[in-house]
Amino acid sequence: MELQGRDLIAYRTARFFEDGDLVNLGIGMPTQCLNFIPQGIDVWIDSENGVIGLTGAPQEGEEFDPNVVDASGAVSKLRTGGCCFDSFTSFGLIRGGHVAATVLGAYEVDQEGNLANWTVPGKTVAGMGGAMDLVSGALKVIIMTEHCDKRGNPKILKKCTLPLTAAAEVDYIVSELCVLHRTEKGLVLEELAPGVTAQDVISKTDAVLIIPETIGSMIKE
Amino acid sequence: MDKVVSIDRALEKLHDGLTILIPGFVNTGVPETLIKGVIDKGYTNLNVISNNTSIKGRGIGLLVHENRIRHITCSHIGSNTETVEKVVAGEIDVTFVPQGTLCERVRAGGAGIGGILTPTGLGTPIAEGKPVIEVDGKKYLLEKPLHADVAFIHAWKADKMGNLVYRRTARNFNQIFATAADLVIVEAEEIVEVGALDPDVIHTPGCLVDMIVRA
Numbered sequence: 001m002e003l004q005g006r007d008l009i010a011y012r013t014a015r016f017f018e019d020g021d022l023v024n025l026g027i028g029m030p031t032q033c034l035n036f037i038p039q040g041i042d043v044w045i046d047s048e049n050g051v052i053g054l055t056g057a058p059q060e061g062e063e064f065d066p067n068v069v070d071a072s073g074a075v076s077k078l079r080t081g082g083c084c085f086d087s088f089t090s091f092g093l094i095r096g097g098h099v100a101a102t103v104l105g106a107y108e109v110d111q112e113g114n115l116a117n118w119t120v121p122g123k124t125v126a127g128m129g130g131a132m133d134l135v136s137g138a139l140k141v142i143i144m145t146e147h148c149d150k151r152g153n154p155k156i157l158k159k160c161t162l163p164l165t166a167a168a169e170v171d172y173i174v175s176e177l178c179v180l181h182r183t184e185k186g187l188v189l190e191e192l193a194p195g196v197t198a199q200d201v202i203s204k205t206d207a208v209l210i211i212p213e214t215i216g217s218m219i220k221e
Numbered sequence: 222m223d224k225v226v227s228i229d230r231a232l233e234k235l236h237d238g239l240t241i242l243i244p245g246f247v248n249t250g251v252p253e254t255l256i257k258g259v260i261d262k263g264y265t266n267l268n269v270i271s272n273n274t275s276i277k278g279r280g281i282g283l284l285v286h287e288n289r290i291r292h293i294t295c296s297h298i299g300s301n302t303e304t305v306e307k308v309v310a311g312e313i314d315v316t317f318v319p320q321g322t323l324c325e326r327v328r329a330g331g332a333g334i335g336g337i338l339t340p341t342g343l344g345t346p347i348a349e350g351k352p353v354i355e356v357d358g359k360k361y362l363l364e365k366p367l368h369a370d371v372a373f374i375h376a377w378k379a380d381k382m383g384n385l386v387y388r389r390t391a392r393n394f395n396q397i398f399a400t401a402a403d404l405v406i407v408e409a410e411e412i413v414e415v416g417a418l419d420p421d422v423i424h425t426p427g428c429l430v431d432m433i434v435r436a
Contacts, residue, residue, distance in 0.1 A: 049393055050246075067250075073249065084389045091320065125315070128317060131319075132341045166344065167344025167345065
């Protein structure tokens with residue numbers, strides 16, 4: 001099976017997780033990481049509404065508790081060993097550095113590690129929810145995003161133009177083309193998707209990229 | 222001491238223009254019985270502090286639909302399309318607060334703390350106009366406490382003194398919001414005798430609760 005597009009992004013992102021990690025996945029594309037957790041790696045899912053150990057929607061006809069919901073408000077199952085707590089404890093875990101990784105989408109992300117993913121002035125008024133706390137507090141901030149927007153414009157920029165969710169907090173950007181690592185020196189092109197060249201990435205990226213002599217593959221053996 | 226009253230009695234001394242803390246995450250753990258009571262009583266021009274506005278036609282969404290909210294302080298309205306429409310139309314004012322900051326501001330309001338220092342929001346529009354304070358070389362935003370006239374709480378079990386237990390993710394903001402209002406009104410799915418709850422599993426001590434109604 002050749003992995004492409006969002007599957008490839010989710011596959012690669014899931015390989016950042018280590019056994020026993022507490023991980024927070026944003027609504028939407030980030031939850032697809034659950035389909036690609038490697039064998040032998042047991043990840044605990046943290047949900048901002050105050051629960052660790054959700055495992056997804058119940059099957060049709062399966063018993064469920066309407067009081068167990070995920071961060072989108074949808075009913076979910078809770079695994080053995082899971083626990084529930086109040087919102088204050090939830091954000092204490094997030095802000096206090098007890099969550100190993102948070103995975104979110106982006107409207108824009110830039111070479112300084114700035115992220116914009118909560119508002120487009122004049123277009124969206126949803127609010128930031130827990131995103132600002134997650135990006136400020138999680139030990140590792142991983143952005144899953146298509147490399148360009150629907151019109152083909154780069155989303156990985158020199159400087160974000162939209163209002164920020166957090167400044168200088170992003171660690172990794174995973175797209176369908178590559179993995180970028182934000183270091184003190186700048187954004188390093190660490191891995192490429194099969195068949196993609198560094199030049200392909202550069203041509204679709206506004207940010208300045210550091211290109212090492214050897215670049216790894218997004219597909220892990 | 223028996224704090225169980227009728228919903229009519231619980232809401233009779235409220236009035237227009239109150240600031241109300243209303244917990245819930247999307248539509249879980251929302252005190253909908255009390256919300257419906259407020260609508261029946263006709264109270265309006267309310268100032269709501271909540272995490273979000275439930276979904277269209279449920280929970281806090283009922284107050285939105287009935288045009289009872291003047292201003293809302295919350296982290297997210299995206300789950301309720303009607304709220305978004307009314308905010309865009311200028312019918313409801315909204316102040317967005319990051320969710321973790323909302324928790325801490327209400328906790329401060331209930332715990333006698335004059336503000337909190339958080340890294341959340343630094344370098345974003347949320348920081349505008351707020352003091353940045355450096356502690357041991359790290360920068361934080363000063364965020365002020367939040368306190369309300371009234372808190373509505375949804376409990377799974379309450380004893381008649383107001384000791385409360387919440388269920389699963391319906392706990393969310395209920396536990397903190399019960400600490401930060403002049404008047405705390407609880408709706409409980411089940412009301413039990415004093416002594417029926419294990420003291421070690423009580424989430425909210427009864428001393429915080431003024432009145433209890435059946436959810």
